[in-house]
Amino acid sequence: MEHWIPVLWVALSIVVLLFLTIYVKLHSFVALLIVAVLVAFLTGLSMDQLVSAISKGAGNTLAGVGLIVVLGAALGQLMTDCGASKRVADVILKTCGSKFLKWGLLFIGSIFGTAMFFEVGFVIMMPLVIGIAREAKVPYMGAVIN
Numbered sequence: 001m002e003h004w005i006p007v008l009w010v011a012l013s014i015v016v017l018l019f020l021t022i023y024v025k026l027h028s029f030v031a032l033l034i035v036a037v038l039v040a041f042l043t044g045l046s047m048d049q050l051v052s053a054i055s056k057g058a059g060n061t062l063a064g065v066g067l068i069v070v071l072g073a074a075l076g077q078l079m080t081d082c083g084a085s086k087r088v089a090d091v092i093l094k095t096c097g098s099k100f101l102k103w104g105l106l107f108i109g110s111i112f113g114t115a116m117f118f119e120v121g122f123v124i125m126m127p128l129v130i131g132i133a134r135e136a137k138v139p140y141m142g143a144v145i146n
Contacts, residue, residue, distance in 0.1 A: 009042045072123035080127040089132040098136045105129060 013035045020031035033054070040050045079085045088108065096104035109125055133139065 006043060009039050012042075013039045069123060072121075076124040076127050079124065080131070085128045085131045086135075088128055089135050092132055093135050098138065101132065101136055101138070105132065 016038065017031055017035045020026045020034065021028055024031075026034075036054065037050065040053070045053070092104040092108065093101070105125075108128065109121070
């Protein structure tokens with residue numbers, strides 16, 4: 001029976017996490033952190049082990065995401081500097097026109113989105129959206145929000 005207790009804690013933590021995010025409307029990161037601390041105490045981790053585990057896990061995650069975002073930003077800047085963003089903007093405007101600009105951006109975003117992580121796609125798409133909005137003479141946010 002002793003080997004089922006960790007499974008019970010995990011099941012309980014999932015229920016608590018869903019409750020905190022759906023009903024309490026707590027931010028996902030804060031809810032996940034609260035649930036992680038709860039499970040750590042339920043499984044008997046000491047405070048030192050808990051702090052070490054959280055900092056190691058958060059550090060590894062942020063290091064991986066940070067690298068992806070930096071490389072994505074560099075690629076986005078290269079696209080802007082070499083004129084690729086302008087060329088894509090011209091083609092989208094020529095093909096879609098100002099009236100269907102959002103559909104063109106949706107199509108390009110789908111192409112970028114299938115090939116890379118969200119963060120990288122977002123960082124690459126922002127200079128592109130700004131370039132398209134400038135060419136179409138529409139507000140930046142107006143190009144992407146209805």
